[in-house]
Amino acid sequence: MAVASASSNKAQAARELGVSRSSLYYLRKLPCKDDELRREIEALMKVHPGYGYRRMAIALSVNHKRVQRVMQKYHLKPLRRAKMPKKEADLGKPARECPDTLSRLCPCVPNEVWISDFTFIRFQGRFIYLATVLDGFTGEVLGSNISLRHDASFVLTAIQRARQKEETLPRWFHSDQGSEFDSETVAGWLIKNGTRISMSPKSSPWRNGAQESFFGRFKVEFGDFERFDTLEELVEALYLHLAYFSAVRIKNRLKMSPQAFREQWEAKNPQAPPTIIRISTGYESPPQTPPRGGSPRALVDSS
Numbered sequence: 480m481a482v483a484s485a486s487s488n489k490a491q492a493a494r495e496l497g498v499s500r501s502s503l504y505y506l507r508k509l510p511c512k513d514d515e516l517r518r519e520i521e522a523l524m525k526v527h528p529g530y531g532y533r534r535m536a537i538a539l540s541v542n543h544k545r546v547q548r549v550m551q552k553y554h555l556k557p558l559r560r561a562k563m564p565k566k567e568a569d570l571g572k573p574a575r576e577c578p579d580t581l582s583r584l585c586p587c588v589p590n591e592v593w594i595s596d597f598t599f600i601r602f603q604g605r606f607i608y609l610a611t612v613l614d615g616f617t618g619e620v621l622g623s624n625i626s627l628r629h630d631a632s633f634v635l636t637a638i639q640r641a642r643q644k645e646e647t648l649p650r651w652f653h654s655d656q657g658s659e660f661d662s663e664t665v666a667g668w669l670i671k672n673g674t675r676i677s678m679s680p681k682s683s684p685w686r687n688g689a690q691e692s693f694f695g696r697f698k699v700e701f702g703d704f705e706r707f708d709t710l711e712e713l714v715e716a717l718y719l720h721l722a723y724f725s726a727v728r729i730k731n732r733l734k735m736s737p738q739a740f741r742e743q744w745e746a747k748n749p750q751a752p753p754t755i756i757r758i759s760t761g762y763e764s765p766p767q768t769p770p771r772g773g774s775p776r777a778l779v780d781s782s
Contacts, residue, residue, distance in 0.1 A: 516541065517553050524555065527728065529700030531557045534729045558699040579686055580677035581653040586616040588748075589741060592677075593621065593641065593649040595660070596690040597629055598697075602704050602713055609717060610634050612641040613690060615653070617744070618737040620725045621645055625714050631664035638665070653677040655687050697724060 493499060520535055527534070532550050536543035550556070586592040592615030600607050608629040612622040622641025626633045642648050652674050654660040666676050679686030701720050707713040726738045733740040 513549050513552060516545070516549050517555070520546065520550060520555055524557070527700070528558050528702070529696055530729070533731050537729050537731075537734055558702075578677060579679050580651060580675070581615070581679070582686060584651065584677075589614055589616050589619075589744070590645055590647055590649050591616060592651045592653060593638075594653045594687065594690045595634065595637065596654060596657075596687060596694065597634060597637075597659070598694040600698070600704055600717075602707075602710065607710070607713075608633065609694075610637040611690070611693070611721070612637050613693060614737070614741075615649075615651075615689070617741045618689070618693075618730050618733070619741060620721045620737075623718070623721055625717060629659060631659045631662040634659045635665050635668060638669070648672055648674045651675050651677050653679070653687065654690075655679050655684070656681050693724070697721075700728075 519539055523535060523538055524530065532547040533543055536546040581592060584592060593612050594615050595612045597608050597610035600609060608626050610624045610633060611620055613619065614621055621644055622637045624633055624637040624640065652669050656678050660666060669676060684691050697720065704713060707716065727736055729735060730737055
């Protein structure tokens, strides 16, 4: 009688709700699928804490809209970047008359355009400095340097390491108008070695956006710098993280890591000539000249 009563109650409830009796036994599959995807996302976030939904979708081979919905549903968020301190030494420095050629060029082969900058890292009550040189086409980290001070030779070392790795210099070198880049030691050395200079206007960090974005994501995904006991441990971890950004981390516009993209491109273009697509704006860059003044440091030998 109890079984019949329960069956009758469900049938009555179904009639009152205007649905079929079988629908009362329906179990939605979507929450189970969402929970399974959530666990996959959380596992991947432990390895790649800076991945947003787009990179997650590429890594998991899942539709990006579904990943976005699940991350929003379970409040899963990648790490966010912090604000950078101002560089007081360059405040009031007159702007250099140098074209922002990068805004008019679209590199389509490696080593045509290099972009560079350096960033501040606070560690145990002091700053250390990280300079990088990125390939404008692949986004690879070609050269880097870490130092306790940010002078022109600090930046030049990163450039020379990039040249040593690639066995060449680019046709164009782009940076901001920091005093380290706008110096005889750096700009003069590049020009004397056949590289043309492009600089973004003063107070326009978005004009060197690729490099600014790189540092923003790099520092956020690296995590707490103070977790290391010694400077040596921090420096080693920074270089390993730079290698991770080139060889492992997915770059959104490439759908793969920069190193994998370059290997793929070189396999498809074994003898591709060096070319640059020039965006037609009616602009012609003036002849390159060495920077104003000069650095008090001796010019680094070009050998």
